[in-house]
Amino acid sequence: MAKKIYYFGIIGIIFFEIANVYFIMPMPGSQEMNSIDLAYFLYTWRWIFRLVFILMIFFGFKASFQKSKILSLLASVLAIGIGYATNAVMAADSMFLQTKNLKMSDASHSKIDTSRIVIGVTYKGQSRAYPIQFLGYHHQVFDTIAQKPILVTYCTVCRSGRIFEPMVNGKKESFRLVGMDHFNAMFEDKTTKSWWRQATGEAIAGKLKGQTLPELESNQMSLKQWLTLNPKSLIMQQDKDFKTEYDSLSNYESGRRKGNLTRRDTLSWKEKSWIVGITIDKQSKAYDWNDLVKKRIIYDVIQNKPIVLILANDNKSFVALERNSASQKFTLTNNALYDGKNSYTFLGKSTNPLIKKLQPIKAYQEYWHSWKTFHPLTQK
Secondary structure, eight states: OHHHHHHHHHHHHHHHHHHHHHTTTTOTTGGGSOOHHHHHHHHHTHHHHHHHHHHHHHHHHHHHHHHOHHHHHHHHHHHHHHHHIIIIISOHHHHSOOOSOOOEEOTTTOOSOTTSEEEEEEETTEEEEEEHHHHHHHSEEEEEETTEEEEEEEETTTTEEEEEOOEETTEEOOEEEEEEETTEEEEEETTTOOEEETTTOBEEESTTTTOBOOEEOEEEEEHHHHHHHOTTOEEEOOOGGGHHHHHHTTTTTTTOOOSTTTOOOOSTTSTTOEEEEEEETTEEEEEEHHHHHHHSEEEEEETTEEEEEEEOTTSSOEEEEEOSSTTOOOEEETTEEEOSSOEEOTTOOBSSTTSOOOEEEOEEEEEHHHHHHHOTTOBO
16 A cells, blocks of 8 residues: 555646646647646645645655655656756746846947847836847846836737836836646746736736736847937847857747747737737727838728838838828838928928827737737637
């Protein structure tokens, strides 16, 4: 009987440790399930499960060892090995480390190729840009802009960049990468251990389930275009400790990677096709990237708001703006907009102070599978 308890303990802890990572890591079938509640339950009570199985192992070890020394030792080594692999090697925050040497430089001192794509943010007259090549490895970068703490995030499997204010219940919070759900990165806050979805900033498990992080307006552009619009911007520089990891993502932004998780479908409306997603007053719509490249300017009306989606000449930088009227049309020359009466910058600022600017609208380049998952009622 004691021997059976020993092996039940070995089998139990092996299956538990595998299950503990299976539901929150990109393993076959795991990300297609609606299993976040189960995953959070297992994770929350992990030490109770481990204690029960370890006690079973200790209780039955002597009897098992006396019966078969080699088999019992091999079983113990296997359990220890799997426990180490799932908690140290396969843990998300062990695979993707955070930079401890964040360096921001102005354009004159920057060593970043200006053809690289960045996520840019402007707040109270200050601007900062973060290459997605670096963000794609770290998944999150903590920084400040005009004394406001910001959490710059990116998920390569969803091709989604977001910038949040890491404030929870009025207090600055820290986060760690804990895994993913439906292929989107998840972060765990230090205080309540709740899990937060990167694509939406929403807590999807834990005490704070249903809360959302405040999001800052951001833009995805080539660094060259960003600096044209924000010449005094600071730019995130390479952390020499992660050069190999950054180099492995050098072809990500162009869509030339071959891996199933981060490749690109060049045809439209496939799982890994690129789209631009926009949400206005809870109505979401996706625009085919191939169509945008062909047309350069797309007009639409969402929730009675006339909008325009524009792609710059570099085929990388895009912006969505609210038009001043449904009849307002534009021509794009040298990445400046002209409506026949007035000109605007690429970000919608009017060159005539007597004419109101075009209000920016949050727009995101994303994989189609990601956008439709987190915006199930989206139109296209």
